[in-house]
Amino acid sequence: MEHPVATVHLVPRLVAVLSLILLLAGCAGADLAKQRFPRTTIPANAENVSDPSGSSEQPPPPADGEPVDPAFAPDKLRLTDPCELLDEDVLKRFGTPGDRSRSGYSRCSNFMKDKNGKDLAVTVEIGQTMTTELKNADKQLAGLRSYEQVLENSACFVSVITQEEPGLGITVQIGYEDGDACAPGREVAESVIRQIKDRAATRTPAKGSLITLDPCTLPDKAAIDAAAGGDYRLYPYGLHNCAWVGKDRELTLAFRETFIPDDREFEEKQTEVDLGGGVVGYQVSSSTAFPSCEVKWVQLAGSDNDGEIVEVKSAGPKASEFDRCATAVAFAKTVVGKIPKG
Numbered sequence: 001m002e003h004p005v006a007t008v009h010l011v012p013r014l015v016a017v018l019s020l021i022l023l024l025a026g027c028a029g030a031d032l033a034k035q036r037f038p039r040t041t042i043p044a045n046a047e048n049v050s051d052p053s054g055s056s057e058q059p060p061p062p063a064d065g066e067p068v069d070p071a072f073a074p075d076k077l078r079l080t081d082p083c084e085l086l087d088e089d090v091l092k093r094f095g096t097p098g099d100r101s102r103s104g105y106s107r108c109s110n111f112m113k114d115k116n117g118k119d120l121a122v123t124v125e126i127g128q129t130m131t132t133e134l135k136n137a138d139k140q141l142a143g144l145r146s147y148e149q150v151l152e153n154s155a156c157f158v159s160v161i162t163q164e165e166p167g168l169g170i171t172v173q174i175g176y177e178d179g180d181a182c183a184p185g186r187e188v189a190e191s192v193i194r195q196i197k198d199r200a201a202t203r204t205p206a207k208g209s210l211i212t213l214d215p216c217t218l219p220d221k222a223a224i225d226a227a228a229g230g231d232y233r234l235y236p237y238g239l240h241n242c243a244w245v246g247k248d249r250e251l252t253l254a255f256r257e258t259f260i261p262d263d264r265e266f267e268e269k270q271t272e273v274d275l276g277g278g279v280v281g282y283q284v285s286s287s288t289a290f291p292s293c294e295v296k297w298v299q300l301a302g303s304d305n306d307g308e309i310v311e312v313k314s315a316g317p318k319a320s321e322f323d324r325c326a327t328a329v330a331f332a333k334t335v336v337g338k339i340p341k342g
Contacts, residue, residue, distance in 0.1 A: 068144060071197045072162035077127045078212055078239050082108035084201035085124050090191045094184045095120055105211055105240055105257045114178065121175035122184070124192055127239035130167035133159040141186060142193040148182055156181035158189045166236060170196075208340055210255035210299050210308050216242040219253065223334040227251045227314060227327050249316035251331065260298060260307035273329055275336045285325055290315055293324035295332045299339065310335065 067073050083100045086108055091097040095114035102108050109123040137145040137159070145161040159171045172189040174181040195201050205211045216236045224232070229246035236242050240255040267284040275281045275297060285293040292315035301307040312335065314328040 067163045067168070068161065069197065071199070072168075074127065074163075074168070074214070074239055075212070076199075076202075077162075077168075077196075078105070079202050079205065080126055080196055081201045081203040082106055082124050082126055084203070085126070085192045085195055086110050086122060086188070087191050087195065090188060091122060093187065102257075105255075106238065114176070116178070118178045119175070120184070121173075122188060123173040123175075124170070124188065125173070126170050126192075126196075128159075128169055128171055129237050130159065130161055130169040133169060133171075134161055134164065134167035137161050142190045144193065146189070148185070150182065153177070154181070156185045158182060158185035160189055160193060168238075206300060206302075208300055210240070210310065210339065211257070213255060213339070214242075215240060215253040215255055218338050219331070219335055220338075223331055224251065227331040248320035249314065249322065249327075251327075252311070252313045252315075253331075253335065254311040255299075256309050256311060258307070258309060260301050260305050260309070262305065264298065266296060266309075275329070275333050277336055279336050281329065281332055283325055283329065290317060291324060292316075293328045295325075295328045297332070297336070310339070 070076075082105075083102050086097075086100060088097050091110060091112060095112055095116075097110050098112045100108055100110050106127050107123065107125040109121060111119070111121050114120045133147045134145075137147040139146045139148065141158070141160055147159045147161075149157045149159075151157070154175060154177045156174045156176075157171055158174075159169050161167065161169045163169070170189070170192060172185045172192060174185040174188075176184070216234060224244050227249075228244035228251040229249060232244045232246035232251075234242070234244055241252070242254075243250055243252045245251075264280075264282065266282055270282045270284040273281040273283045273295060275295075279297050281295045281297045283293065283295045285291070292313055294311060294313040296309050296311045299308045299310055310332075312328050312332045314324040314331070316322065316324065
């Protein structure tokens with residue numbers, strides 16, 4: 001595809017930068033449940049770690065669109081609670097577990113102390129899009145292809161491939177400056193894989209929750225065509241984000257479990273828009289080199305400012321002259337009607 005939108009502006013570029021920021025903030029005791037951007041991925045410039053005991057033999061690849069095991073099907077992963085995957089009995093092998101900190105639907109951390117009282121951060125994320133990891137997976141862990149990376153000798157990322165096409169997987173991230181961070185990462189990853197196969201961390205969604213919905217299949221094709229143009233490519237990202245990238249514009253749809261402000265002021269310059277059915281949207285535009293307009297609304301609001309939101313964004317290069325806010329609002333209205341009520 002000739003259009004540069006896909007390579008420059010899709011979500012994975014942003015989240016690669018955020019990974020280290022979130023890790024360091026977590027080690028300092030930050031509450032990741034209040035982060036506005038919970039999703040992370042493996043840093044593209046991390047250094048590969050060689051595991052002398054790792055096997056280079058690879059299992060046969062599954063068919064396109066199929067997980068390596070039915071237990072890792074996206075609909076099952078969406079209902080897997082990442083915090084329940086951080087088994088305290090496993091964590092106690094390395095020290096004293098702390099409080100669990102949830103960040104979005106699919107990410108959870110435990111900022112603990114090792115046996116000498118030093119900081120040890122453990123994070124698991126399920127349903128991640130795997131690109132570099134899939135290409136370079138040269139080991140096996142718990143019978144699955146795996147890949148390891150280290151970041152500045154203070155963090156290890158152990159990624160396990162659960163689906164080949166499109167690439168999806170599970171990552172255990174260890175932040176530790178006083179030893180081999182990959183060793184506990186492998187143990188935690190093996191425990192995570194075992195629990196998912198045993199369905200030991202399955203959760204029951206609240207009524208009206210977005211958690212079970214696939215953002216790539218939920219919208220009507222006619223609505224996508226109108227917002228992204230007829231000639232576009234589909235880019236799923238993780239389990240709860242999707243983008244449709246055309247020649248002169250792009251459209252994204254995301255479902256998020258996040259912090260809900262009491263005053264619903266997500267952005268300083270947002271304006272309210274009527275999305276129909278009694279739903280109020282919050283619109284904010286950006287006039288950067290790649291102008292965009294985003295519309296979000298609250299799907300569920302729980303206790304302690306926890307909740308779920310839907311985000312729609314329409315964007316395109318400056319040379320592409322179209323009303324981004326009108327496009328985002330029109331698409332958002334079609335999505336509102338497809339989402340179950342709480």
